[in-house]
Amino acid sequence: RLGASRMEDIEKETVDFQPTYDDSSVEPTVLPTVLPNLLVNGAAGIAVGMATNIPPHNLGEVVDAITFLLENQDLTPDERLEAVIARIHGPDFPTAGFIMGREGILQAYRTGRGSVVMRARAEIEVRKNDRESIVITEIPYQVNKARLIEKIADLARDERVRGIADVRDESDRQGMRVVVDVKKGEPAQVVLNNLYKHTPLQDTFGVIFLAIVDQRPRVLNILDACELFVDFRRDVVRRRTAFQLRKAEARAHVLEGYAIALDHLDEVIALIRAARSPEVAKQGLLARFALSEIQADEILKLQLQRLTGLERQKIVDELAELVLRIADLRDILASAKRIDAIVGDELRQVRDTHADPRRTQIVGAANEIAIEDLIADEDVAISITH
Numbered sequence: 001r002l003g004a005s006r007m008e009d010i011e012k013e014t015v016d017f018q019p020t021y022d023d024s025s026v027e028p029t030v031l032p033t034v035l036p037n038l039l040v041n042g043a044a045g046i047a048v049g050m051a052t053n054i055p056p057h058n059l060g061e062v063v064d065a066i067t068f069l070l071e072n073q074d075l076t077p078d079e080r081l082e083a084v085i086a087r088i089h090g091p092d093f094p095t096a097g098f099i100m101g102r103e104g105i106l107q108a109y110r111t112g113r114g115s116v117v118m119r120a121r122a123e124i125e126v127r128k129n130d131r132e133s134i135v136i137t138e139i140p141y142q143v144n145k146a147r148l149i150e151k152i153a154d155l156a157r158d159e160r161v162r163g164i165a166d167v168r169d170e171s172d173r174q175g176m177r178v179v180v181d182v183k184k185g186e187p188a189q190v191v192l193n194n195l196y197k198h199t200p201l202q203d204t205f206g207v208i209f210l211a212i213v214d215q216r217p218r219v220l221n222i223l224d225a226c227e228l229f230v231d232f233r234r235d236v237v238r239r240r241t242a243f244q245l246r247k248a249e250a251r252a253h254v255l256e257g258y259a260i261a262l263d264h265l266d267e268v269i270a271l272i273r274a275a276r277s278p279e280v281a282k283q284g285l286l287a288r289f290a291l292s293e294i295q296a297d298e299i300l301k302l303q304l305q306r307l308t309g310l311e312r313q314k315i316v317d318e319l320a321e322l323v324l325r326i327a328d329l330r331d332i333l334a335s336a337k338r339i340d341a342i343v344g345d346e347l348r349q350v351r352d353t354h355a356d357p358r359r360t361q362i363v364g365a366a367n368e369i370a371i372e373d374l375i376a377d378e379d380v381a382i383s384i385t386h
Helices: 059-071 077-087 101-111 146-158 188-198 221-264 265-272 278-289 295-301 310-332 336-354
Strands: 017-018 024-026 043-047 050-053 099-100 112-119 121-126 132-138 164-169 178-182 200-208 210-212 216-219 362-363
Touching: 017 178, 024 200, 050 210, 059 077, 059 336, 077 101, 077 221, 101 112, 101 221, 112 362, 132 188, 132 310, 146 164, 146 178, 178 188, 210 221, 221 295, 221 310, 221 336, 265 278, 278 295, 310 336
Parallel strands: 099 362
Antiparallel strands: 017 024, 043 050, 050 200, 099 112, 112 200, 121 132, 132 178, 164 178, 210 216
């Protein structure tokens, strides 16, 4: 359903269409999504002389930030930026894991470029005979599990990381579980530090927040991305409302013709019966009742069952409802506040239906792994000659 929401209202002239590559049909230039897709799902791509690498974010946090902007438009740009950063805590990767520190996040959010350190979730478990195992249950975003296991096995075979007895994949439908058995007497924490240093158990996500804005590539900060999406949704709501207004006015125009015909029913029936052809009847209706051609055509198509008392009342009631709806749609188009309220309500509805808790945990910055962290503590005897 969330994917379908990206196509919602596409038939209501909410976005522009362009010819397909072979000019056989047309396609939308962009989808009228209510989902802030670029922020929530991220993007990655390489072009000539430029690249983009936008991390995924938590839907609930993104919607909270955008709705705050809608409700607090009197703040300065710096205040708005800090408010967004306070609500979008950082990337939220589907593979969970940890983000080490906020410095890279803040740099990326303020400048559009930054570096985020990701680390796997690994715990040390004690097995029988006081032997230890490193259990990995979450890995960094875009790290391939099979290649990670292969890398660990290569390091153990080449003895570039000492102390690994075995590595195996115990993942099942319940979730990921990669187990690295540590040799007896070897400190598991030192082995784990070596794995962080030499494998993608600790990796870096280089953020480049580059997007196409008005047909041109542009590096955005987090506030720019949110505000551009708000502007896009305002345009979608405005175009959708204008489309609904045109449809409602066209229907009301037809119903007004029906009302005129019902008010002069006997005369209309006599005129139609006396006419030699539909065209003559149409011209007679146009001349006698000052109708439009559309109204005259619709009256000629009117079924006899619509002349019963109940059906006539339905026409009157529908026209009365349309008059109120037309007034409401015109008021929306004339009110920026109402458009913003609609944008906010639709975003909250998506959040309430589809948002889930944050998966990636943001923890303190990882200290640089020193050489001492990669060597086991042990007693040694040193003999020095004269």
